Structures are given as structure tokens and as C-alpha cells.
Amino acid sequence: MTARSLPNLPLRNMLRVLRQNRKMAIVTSILMVISGPLIVTPLIVEVIRDSAASEARRYLPSLEMYAGIGAFCLAVAVFMGMFCAICSFTETHKKSQVDMLYALPLTGNQRFFTDFLGGACMYILPYIITVILGWIIIAIGSPFVTPDPSETFFESDLGVLIRYYALGTAGLFVLMLLYYSLSTLITVCCGTLFECIYTNILLNGLIPGTIAAILGLISSHVDLSFEYLWHIIGFMSPVGGLCYLIYLMDGDFGFNDYCSWTYLRGAETHNHDMLPNYFRWIFVILLLAAICLIAAWQLYKRRKAEHVGKPFVYIAAYYVMLTLLTVLILCLLDFNVVGPVLLFAAIVYFVCEVIRKRGFKRFWLSILTFIGTVVVTVGVFFLVIKTDCFGREKFVPAAATITSVEVSYSASCSEDFEFTDREVIAKITDFHKSIVERKKTSPSPATAINKELSKKFLYQVDYTGYEYAEDTYELDPISTGGYYDDYDNFTLFGEKEDQEDPSDYGRYAETFSCDLTYYTLAGTVIHRDMYLNADELAELRSILHDSDLYASTCASALNTLITQDVGINDTNGYRVPDVFRITIHKSLGKQTRAVSGGSASIAQLAAAYERDIRSMTSEQRRTAPIYCTFGEEYDNSSAFKVYEGYNETIALLEVWGFTKLTVPERYDFLDKDNPTSAQATNQSVLSIRIYAPDQWSTDSLKYPNSSVSYSRNTFVNADIDGKNPAYKDHLMLFDGLRTEDYYPEIIALLDVAQEEYISEEPCYCIIVNGERYIIPPKHNDLVKAVIEKGDLYGSQAVETYINEHAAEIWPQYYTTDDQYTDDQYTDEYNEETNEEETDMNANVSAGDAGETPAETVSGAVEPETAADGEMPDTTAGDVTINSSGAIAAPAA
């Protein structure tokens, strides 16, 4: 008998793997092979439909449902990779097969690689076939696509489809390799089929899950962007990688202007060329797959036949899984539920240990390892948080290594900016360093105040006074505003837990969010979130707002705003009619004019606006009066301000028929003849208070900011001390008074009042309906004129009345019921004020007619105010204008 030559023993074993698992191979193959055509066919049909004439479209069916079925088939087939690996390495967990397979004339290496390749054939080969089928379908469908002459092939739908298909299928291919290799590694580590399955499922979920939880925990304590850190997950696991790929596809791999997934790199709206990152990601995933394969191979070589059926042949896999699980649970410690979290972690840990050990053998060791895991995990968390992620938070890249920096900050006129100018980049990094340095050495005054307040006040209340937050926010030394998340637009006042005097509030200093995203020469992204106080924000603004980019971005944003406002949106975007209407705002008034010229006129306006921005420095803008604003309301931070120095813009507006808004015009909308309707809305009434320089303050003289909220950033000093009884009135009076006429001095004063005015010189402050304006010192005489002329009895009488009856009118201010809702308040308010209105009007009417009883006038001075002696003296005071135009102010 002569021996035959058997050159391909490994190949034969591979065929054995396929033959033994042919049922699974058939199912996987069918699902995989049909998925490609099912997904691609509807897409190419859609491309053909879109390019076809409208008549022809009717004959082309929409096949979206088939694409959905295809995606489902693909998802199931991809998931089967785990089972392909498990079934290919039966000798690791099936006792009955060990003898036969190990006895075959193969070396360990041959057995491993042929098993691996056998499974890979089951898993990957059908995928390659389905991808090829997809290409064939695209090739067949392409000639039926009618090209659009205005587009290049790359821009066309077909070009997009081909890009998606090529990059998407390649990305999924490497992910499948990683998934299959990781499953093989896990299978080699396990001793039984049950272990193989649950370890595979758990680890595939736990790797990205635990990393996400850890990063989330760190980013909640350290000013590193979670979104950016999340990016790591995409590079570390098949599941994370799949999310990454989906987001890549969602963003069209960075080809489009809009790229929603780019927040993974720390940017939300800006376009970046993602292809380098895509290829880097492909490389990393392939590298990981190779590492998994090599690790599995080396472990397989060391694995013995007799290990089959043993629990966790390589115990490390079990402890990796258990540690990840425990750490994931311990991440919940961030929610201040220490006891339950530890108990839950302990239960899960010990149940796993009992299952693995098949009982309680050496259970004390499990208790020790659990304690060790908890101590190490908590210790590492503590260390990371206390060292600001080992100093990473304070790291600022060198300007020379940065290609661009993206800046996003609150009150930034709705746009983020990406600076490439070397000079600006250097200024931003210097600014960033200074912020880090000063917060490292000493917290900002605002932080110190807030920290002190957080000890004193357990409750915070927003400016409206009737919504309470029962949270006490932790203060981060470097983040002065973490506790502002939900109340960013409001000025916060704290109330003591056992507070008896409802007027005893404490105020928190305002902070502003700022995100910096550096794109480096090395292709990395460094993202930092921080909170700035008002002075620091002013500093940042002075850097950014003098740049060319600021001017061009604002002009572009203005163009977009008006285009979208006046344009008609159709499938081709916004179409601006030849004649359209533009509205400008100023304080409480607005003007609307018809403008001709279509989008050319808007472009002309934007160009003029850009040149005007360049013509003024940010320093000049802070003291310049505002001529008007575009967009939203006058006091909205996202409005586009036109300062009086913006000559080209103003000239163009005047050509279009606009005139400078005057104070009476601002209040013209008030219905003088119908006081009831005037009271119906907050802005239909007028409440004016004037404060002397020593009676008010802001967080920063450099950045006095007016925004959507009442009295934002402007505070009566006595309020800050928590002793001002008028604070309550300050809230309550905003819609209590009305006027039909204007006192000339008030009109003159409002005309010179400025929203922003930066000066070291003490200034008067006038608050109109809760909104603060600064009176430049050169107009102090106008203030004095108002105060001196004021015959204040009329409005003071109303104020006194309200003070005396406040408990009846607004009972919710005098209750501790935190659940009092806005609706309840509004309903009760409407009911009660309708009844009281008659009395109030009667009083006012009486005052108007000079028939006000003496006791009403004499009662104008509030007893508490008089007692404290803190109300304004003759140089300043609360001023209201009553319906007859009389001004009310504190008595001398």
C-alpha cells in the first residue's frame, strides 16, 4: 500500500469546520447575501427616481421597506459573528469533540488558524459576496440615472451613494473582523458553551458601556468634553466602532457642509475633512483585530485538551468582565447613592463568583477581591477627579501646534467661530492659559461668592420667585458655573432651608459657558469646556470680536437670518422675493419697512454690516449706543446689534426708509385708552426705577450685559445682602403699573440710556420694566432733573397698596408650598387682579384728580424701608409713571 500525498491538511480542517457548521453557515450566508441587494436596490432606485423627469417617477416604485428588511438581515448576520467563532472552536468547549479534533494529524497552530479561517469563511465570505452584488446592482442602475449638468459626479446623488457604499462597506468589514477576532479571543478563554455565549455578549456590551460610564463620570467632574471623550469608545470596541461608523455615514464622512456627527471631535456644526480620521479609525480597528487574533492564538497554543469544560480556562477574561461590570455599577456613585450602589455591586459580584466557583469555596477571597475592586476603582476616580484628570484638564496646547481653534461661548450672537489666524490662535491659547492659571491659584471672586452662598443657601430660586430647585449643586474649583445648567438664563437667588423672612435671599454671581476646541497639526482634537465669570468673558470677547472672522461670520449669519426670515423655503432652499419686509428693533419698539432688491439687498446689508464691524473695536462697541437690532427682540443676546457708529449700515437703513427709533415710539404700542388691555401683557405696562451708583452693582463693570431676563446682571446692593424688602416688590411690580403719558424728563433720560456702557466712573442705573440701562455720567444732570421734578405720590400710592395687599394678591409668595405651579399662579393672579383692578384704578383715578386721601400719600413710604434706612435718598429712588404721567419716587 502506498501512501498518498496530503498537502493541504489545514485546508481540509477548514472544510471540516464549514461542514460541521453548515446549517449556521447557510443561515448566515443567506441573510448576509440578500442584505446587500435589499439595501442597495432601493437606494439606486431612489437615485434614479430623483434624477428622472417627474412623469417617469410615477413608474418607479419606492422600495424603502426593502432597505429596512435588508438592514435587519445585515444586522442579524453581523451579530452571528460571535456564534461563528464559538462554533468554529468546538474543541474549546465540547468535551465530546476534543479527542477527535486533537488527535487529527495537525499541529496546534494549524488547528487554530484553520478553525479561525473556517469561521471567517462562514462570516466574512458571504459579506464580500453581498458587497460585490451591491456593486453590480449599482453598476446596472447607474446608466439609468439622469445626470444633472449643474453637478459634478462627486456631488451627484449617485456619487454620494458610491461614496457611502465604498466607505461604509469597508468600515463594516473591518468592524466584522474585530468583532470576530474578539469573539475568538473570548471563546479561547472560556471552557464551556454557556460561558462563551454570555461572556461574548457581556464583554461586547461592557467594553463600550463601561468606558462611556467612566468618561461620563470624569467629564462631569473635570472640564473635559464628554462628547470628545466619547470618541474614544469608537476606537475601542466593535459596538463603539459601529456607532462611530453610523455617525460617520450620517455626516457623509465630512464631505457635506453640515456634518452632524462631528461633535465626536468636539465640534457640532463645523465641517471637517473626516477622511483622515476615517482611515485612522480603519487602521486602529484593524490593529485591534490583529491584537485580538494574536492574543487568541497565543492563548490557544498554551491551552491544553484537558482544559475543555473547565470554567474560564483563562480566568483573566472572567475578571476583566467582572471588573468592568463592577466599575460600571460603581459609576452610579456619581449620583450620590453610595449605599444602594455598593450593595448592588456586591450582589452582582458575589453572584458571579458563586456561579464561577460552583459554590462558596474560598468565598472570603471573593469578599477581599470585591473590596479591592471597589477601593481601587473609587481611588482611581478620586485621583482622576482631584488631579483634574492627571493635569489633562489644565493642559493647553502650544499655539504653534494648532491648525485651528473653535470657540463657542454664551452670549455670542448665535454663531461659533473657528479661527485659523495665527495671531488670534496665540491670543486664545494665552487666554486659556491665564484662565487655567488663575483658577489654579485662586478661584475667581464669583466662585468664592458662589461657594460661600452654596454653604449658606440650600435652595435656589429663579428670578420669578415661584420656581424652586431643591438641588444643591456642587461647585467645581475650575468651573464656576456647573450649577447653572438649568438656569443659565436667569439670575439665581438662594433661599435658606429654614428661612423665615422671605426677603432674605442670596444672589449667585453669573457665569458663562465657553467651549474651546483645538485642532492640532497632528490631527488630534483637544476640547475644553469651562465657565467664565463676566470679566473673563469680556476678556475673551475683546480677543475674538476684533478679528476678521468675527466680522465675516456675523455678517454671514445676518444674511442667513434675514434670508430665512423673509425667504420662501422650497426644495432648492430659501428664495427671497424681490420685495420683502425687514424689521428693526430697539428696546420695546420696532419699525418695519418694505425693501426691494431681493437677496442682493440682503447681501448689500450684510456687506455693510461686516465693514461696520471692522470699523469699530470691541472696546468702542461697549460704550457705543445701540441704534437698533436685527432679529428676535431687542434685548435678546442673539440679536444682531447695530451701534450708532455703524455708519454704512445705518445709511443703508435710512435709504430703505428707517428712522432712528425714539423713546415715545418705543412705547407707542401701549394702548393708552384701554388700561385693561394694557395690563394684559407684561410689556404693556411701565415700571421704572432709578438707582444711584452706590446702590446697584453688576458682576462686572467690563461686561454689563442685558439679555432676555429681567434685571440680568444688575443688582440692587441691598438685594445682595439679602436685606432688601423691596426685592419682593422688585419682582412683583413688573406688571402692576401702567401709563398713558410720558414725562419729558423721563423721555430724555431713556433716550440717552445705554444697554452697554463700560466705565470706571460711577453711573446711574435705570431699570425699565426690569431691564437695566446705564446712564453715561455725562447725563447725570438728566437723572437729577427727573428725580427733582418727580411728584411721586401717585405711583407710590399704588405700590404701597400692593405692598399692603400683596399677601392677598399673590399668596404663593407667602407660602412654603414649592409645588405651586406657574399655571396656578397665573389663574389665581388673573382672578384676583381683576377684582383688585377696580380698586387700584379707583385709587389711581383719585390721585389723578388730586383727590387722593392724605393717608394714601403719607403711606407711600414703606415702613420696613424707613426702618432700615436703605431705600434711595433724594438723589435716587424708585420711579414709576402713573397713568397721568406722574412720577413716583421715594420721599426725601
Next chain:
Amino acid sequence: MMTLQSTVKRFGDFTALDGVELEIPKGTAFGLLGSNGAGKSTILRLFSGIYSPEGGRVLIDGEDVYDNVAAKQKVFFVNDETVQFQSFTLIQLKDFYKQFYPNFSEEIFEKLEGIINLPRDKKLSTFSKGMKRQAIVIIGISCCTPYLLLDEAFDGLDPTMRIIVKRMLADAMCERELTVVISSHNLKEINEMCDTAALLHQGKIIFNRQLDSLKGTVHKIQLAFADREREYTKEDFSAIPEILHFDRNQSIYHIIAKGEEEDLRAALEPLHPVVADMIPLTLEEIFIYELEVLGYDSQVFA
């Protein structure tokens, strides 16, 4: 030749083989005897390259067998499981092994399969335990490897089929100098099939001898003496070199002793027994008495 040189095999804390020395010459029908857990199957798995030894060497024709394709191609191992390759039909199983063993003989397979007449196209999962055993044995013989290892090979076979399988193995041994190593608790079959046997206990070889010579060297002696009043003790028979068992039933003494018949008779002569019958022991009796000496005694239960 198959050789174990100071072979040590451990499973965790348990030592299955403790420095075993064994040589199985080519063309031998070798029987592995031993108590449960003695290490019989371990030796077979070591020879088939499934296990790697922790100490010593396992050689086939002078080559280490573990992870050695050439050496493994010389061995076919039929283990005591019958559930492997359930999804294969007999023909598929044959084709599968044919791919791995270069000397596989279709002719022998057809001949043997013709004798047994197993279903060719039905999956092994539908076979009975005995049919599966038949299938794997005929494939093992058809592979024409120089060494065939059978672990409880006759387990599940009916008496007729046992005879057929034994004849198949005997023919293969005659035709191509096949070396067969059989591990079994059925000593009768070992007795019938093997010319040499080794007895293992607790990872050590107790003896390794040709069965014919083994049977002639252990005798059961029945003795009776004229002086019925005297009680003889084991020490009175100290002239016998190795007594495996000694007991007395009234005036009849039973001794199991190692040694040639002439030597034993000479040793008893000074005691002048009136009756001295010597009966050669069966292999089963040798197994029992050898292990009894080592403390593996069925009397413990009694």
C-alpha cells in the same frame, strides 16, 4: 515502537501518570489494565498526541508525538465517546478521515463495511451506540495507521459483533503488523486479544508482561495437612517468595503466590502437605489479587 519515558501527566493537583516507563513493540496486541482512574485512557491520549506530558517523553518510532503531524499520522485513536461527528454520515466520516490519513484504504473500508453492513447515508446521530462504535472502528482500521489505539473499544458491541471486530483486528495485525493498544475493563477480551498487558494502578505500572508468561507465574494453591489441630500462619510459608493472598477454610488453606510451579512445590515440600493442588490463575484473578496487595480490595465492601 511506542514508548513512554518517565512520563508524568497531571490534571491540576491530580497526578494521572507518575513517571511511567513503557515500551510497546511493533506488531504487539497490547492490553492496558487497571483500576478506574489508573491512567489507561491518559496513556492512550498521550500516544495519540491529544495530551502533552508534564514530564518525560512520549514517543512513536522515536519521535515525540505531541504537535507532530508525521507522528500523529501513524496513530489512530478510537476513544470511548460515541457522540462525535454526529452530523456526518458514514461515507462523510470516511471521506473526512481519508483526507487526514495518507494510507487510508478504500478497499479495506468497503470490505469491512460490507461485512458489518452499516447504513452508509444516514447520519451518525441516528446510529446506536454499538453501530457508532463499529463505524469508527472500521474507519480506524481502514486508515491503515501502524498504531491503533482503542479505548473501551468493545463497549456497546453485541457478542457477534465483538467477534467480528476482533477478527478484523486480528486480520489487520496479521496482514500489516498493526500494533493495537486496547484499554478495557473486560479482562476476558484482553485475554483473548492481547499477547502483552500492563496493569496500572494510581498512575504507576504494576506489571508489564506477556500474558502467557504472566498466567504461568501466579498460582492458586490449595493445601491440606495431616495435623488438623495445628493452625498454620502465613509466616509458616515464608519459603514461598511472594504470597499475594492467604486464607484458611477449616483445614483447607488457599494461597495465591507468584512463582513457577516447581519452585512453589519445592518450597512447600518441607511442610509435608497431604494435598497440594496448583491451579493457574485467570487474568481476572491475577488483576484482583495484584490490586488487593496494593489495597484495592473488594473485601473492603464486605
